[in-house]
Amino acid sequence: MKQRRRETQDSDSQKFVREQEAALLQVTREAVEQRKADEEKRKKDALPEFEITERQSVAQLTLHPSETWVFLSVADRSDAKNTVVPTT
Secondary structure, three states, rough: OOOOOOOOOOOOHHHHEEEHHHOOOHHHHHHHHHHHHHHHHHHOOOOOOOOOOOOEEEEEEEEEOOOEEEEEEEEEEOOOOOOOOOOO
């Protein structure tokens, strides 16, 4: 003879916990989506970057009158060694 499983009904507290869990998961999903949207907006609105090498230096910065552009004057250092010339 097979034992018949009793169908269990959720108690009020179990229903409450399931509803709260579903609500928490939904809020978490929305927060992740919002974070992704914020990150994309931040990347889109980010200022451009200018990288210089070890051998370069920024000699001068000039702000355009519209204040939307900056002009850089970049100088390259040479690898040439100074020649020592003896005086006689």
